[in-house]
Structure formats: C-alpha cells, structure tokens
Amino acid sequence: MPELPEVETIVRDLARQLPGAEIRDVEVAYPDLVQGEGAGDFARGLRGAAFRQVTRRAKNILLHLDRGLLVVNLGMTGRLLVRRPGDPAPSHLGVRIRLADGRELDYHDVRRFGCLQRYTDEGWARREEALGIEPLSDDFTPAWLAEASRKSRVAVKTWLMDQRRVVGVGNIYASEALFRAKIDPRRPAHSLRPEESARLVGAVREVLREAIEFRGTTLLDYRDASGERGEFAGRLRVYGREGEPCRTCGNPVERIVQGGRSTFYCPHCQR
DNA sequence: AACGCGCCCTGTCCGC
C-alpha cells in the first residue's frame, strides 16, 4: 500500500506525537510480523525504552529509541496508528505498543506482508547499504539516472521500482511519473536519451512532492497515523484509470502487466 | 549478475 509519500506522511505525524513517550509494554498478536528475533525478546527489548525521533528511509518508518531503533515496514496493508483511550479498537491488530502516558501505538495489517524489527544503530547501517538512493535527495540527478541505468535492459517502469537503485517509488508513482515524463513504461531502462532521463527525474520528484502535499494516495487501505485518508487519489492521471480518457489527449488509458504488477499508461502520450 | 517468477496472506469484486 504505502509508497514514499504515504510513509512520509505517517512519519511526519509520528514525529510530532512520539518523541519523549516511553514504552510501558508490548503485546504481539502475530509473531510472524516480528523479524530478527522472537516475539518475547522483541517485547522485552522495547519495554521501558523512550522514543527520540521518527524518520524515514525508503518505505521504512524509523522509530529512534534511546537504545537502538524500531523499524516498521508497512507492506501492502500495514497501518501504524496512535490510539488514545476510547478510540475504536483495530480489527486486525498485529502489535500493540502501550505507552506510559496511556496512548497506544498500534500496528495493524490485514495481509501481514509488513514487518517490525529492532536494530542497533550499526545493524541498521549495514541493512541500509542494500537500499538505493532517495529520490528527493540531491543524489537523484539526470546524470546519476543515465549512468545507473546504462547497462539495464529491464523495462524502465520495473527499473524504477527496484529498491536497490532508487527507493520509495512503488506501483502507483512509477506509472504516474512515467506518464508525466511522457515515457513508455516498456522502454528498456538503458534506452532513455539524456533529455528523457532529465524529464523522468523531474517527474518522479514532482509527483512525490505533490502526493506528500496531499498526504498520500488512499485507494482502499492506506491511513495516516490518525486513521485519516490521503487525498491524492483524485489527482492520479493514469493509475487505476484503464479505459478512461487520458487527461491530456482523450485516448483511453491502457493497462498492461509488467513483472506481475499492473502498469497504467497512455500509448498516445507516452513513447 | 541480472532478471523473471512465485510466494507470503486476507479481502473484495466480478463473471458465470
């Protein structure tokens, strides 16, 4: 479910609400969500720790503690919610973190593709090496894209979604960025001309920034840390619009499958 | 090495 804009929205919410809060105890309803150690050690390791700050790396939520960090990946349907006394109980509770001030930080996940894992600072630094560059950082430039994709024959849409290269771009924003850049998603990554690399970098940054401004895209499951929907869905230009008229040329938007995932694009506008 | 595929899991929707 969540790509960079959705995760960033949650992180900004949590960064205002969590620092200073102390963990009273932890209840793990689904042990398979906890990675790296057993549920008992996980719960004991968190008990008594205090939240320092909350940041994002790729599609991961980094909850920095006074000892190490707790990293949450939401998978497809994960939600991380701050719950106050009296708020309705979640229907698919995975992990409940009770805070000393009476609030709860609840992780729910219908499909349970998400995960939570504790890391030491060094452990996370090692794990992070496998992740690509941040698309909203200064590292993401047309020159970098041209060089990094030079030897890759995979379709540019599949290439964009590979988290070892660029992080944070998932199935929705890959389609949207390629539409904005007017590039056919089936093109081999290495075939982009310099001006196309430049357009793609600009389009990725633009669509991610706009989506953050609108607090992300809610198709079905996504909710922010307060349980509210994102408002970007109505601004999607191609994703989920198979057969509907392209907002630029009026020809029907098409859906194809690439790497087992749906891709939406306009064959007339994207070449 | 890079790439394509299947799988993890539950829920919803659509066609028959």
Add this chain to the structure above:
DNA sequence: TGCGGACAGGGCGCGT
C-alpha cells in the same frame, strides 16, 4: 446466492 478466479499500494528468495 454461491463459487472460482483475478487482483490489490511490497519485498524476498529461488532458479536460470
């Protein structure tokens, strides 16, 4: 109304 199949925002591990 019921049932089977396709599909859903991610990521990992396998084989070639």
